[in-house]
Amino acid sequence: MRFIYIYDPLCGWCYGFTPVVQQLQERSxxxxxxxxxxxxxxxxxxxxxxxxxxxxxxxxxTNVENATGVKFGAAFLEKLLPSEEIxxxxxxxVALTVFKQYQPENAITFAHDMQVALNxxxxxxxxxxxxxxxxxxxxxxxxxxxxxxxxxNYRYETQxxxxxxxxxGITGFPAAILDTGKQLYLCARGYTPLDKLEETIxxxxxxxxSL
Numbered sequence: 001m002r003f004i005y006i007y008d009p010l011c012g013w014c015y016g017f018t019p020v021v022q023q024l025q026e027r028s029x030x031x032x033x034x035x036x037x038x039x040x041x042x043x044x045x046x047x048x049x050x051x052x053x054x055x056x057x058x059x060x061x062t063n064v065e066n067a068t069g070v071k072f073g074a075a076f077l078e079k080l081l082p083s084e085e086i087x088x089x090x091x092x093x094v095a096l097t098v099f100k101q102y103q104p105e106n107a108i109t110f111a112h113d114m115q116v117a118l119n120x121x122x123x124x125x126x127x128x129x130x131x132x133x134x135x136x137x138x139x140x141x142x143x144x145x146x147x148x149x150x151x152x153n154y155r156y157e158t159q160x161x162x163x164x165x166x167x168x169g170i171t172g173f174p175a176a177i178l179d180t181g182k183q184l185y186l187c188a189r190g191y192t193p194l195d196k197l198e199e200t201i202x203x204x205x206x207x208x209x210s211l
Contacts (some may be wrong), residue, residue: 002033002179003187003201007111008041009092009125012061013191015115016068017174020194021108026200036100036107038093039173040162049084057081067191075122085124090116090158091149092125097158099146102140110138157178180208 005021007014025034035120042048058081061072099110113134117123123130131149132142168177168184169192176188178201187206188197 001031001181001205002035003028004177004179004184005034005036005108006039006165006173006175006177007036008039008089008173009096009114009118010042010087010089011039011173012064012072012119013068014055014174015112016064016070016164017188017191018108018112018115019068019070020192020197021176022112024104025108025193026199034108035042035104035166036096036111037161038089038096038158039165039170039171039175040093040159042087044087044161047086047088050081050087051084051171053087054081071120073122076119080118080122080124086126088126090155093161094154094158095125095131095149097154097161098145098151099135099138099140101148102145103138106138110134113137120139178204180204182208 005018012095021034021036025032028034058077061077065071072150095114096107096111099185100107103110114117114125114130117130117134118125123133128146128149135142135145170186172190174188175186176190176192176197178185178187185208187204188201192200
């Protein structure tokens with residue numbers, strides 16, 4: 001059985017949902033495989049400066065905080081958000097693809113570390129230096145990681161991941177799919193609290209076992 005978390009590194013509601021997925025992973029005690037895929041929310045012609053989203057995010061971030069318990073930092077809200085820094089999902093998504101080659105079991109933790117770096121610490125996910133600091137705790141080879149981050153093969157693999165998500169018809173993030181081995185079930189669309197997520201999974205498993 002496999003839980004597939006579909007997220008985007010720039011998605012505020014995903015920032016709130018990743019800790020839920022981490023809790024679910026901890027509580028599963030190794031009985032379920034966990035995968036994380038990047039959705040490619042802001043790429044290509046959709047890229048734009050953070051400042052263009054300033055008014056919307058300043059309104060919406062309190063809803064995310066109140067619903068999920070995560071916090072957005074002043075470094076993000078007061079420095080990065082008003083800036084002309086470009087919002088681009090591709091590089092952090094490639095970083096996750098690279099990371100999964102090293103430590104797939106820690107991929108969800110790394111994804112959340114990127115979210116905290118952005119949304120709390122106000123660090124740009126466009127900068128190599130951000131990734132150099134993030135991978136230290138995982139003891140990964142820095143220069144090799146950065147080299148792979150710029151490798152066209154990893155970029156292509158990430159683009160294929162974006163395409164898979166599109167083929168599944170998922171256009172909003174976060175989302176989650178339960179793969180029972182027989183069928184794929186959408187078990188989360190948008191932020192979902194842990195108790196509701198666990199209830200949905202149990203209902204799917206009961207239904208699956210009765211077939």
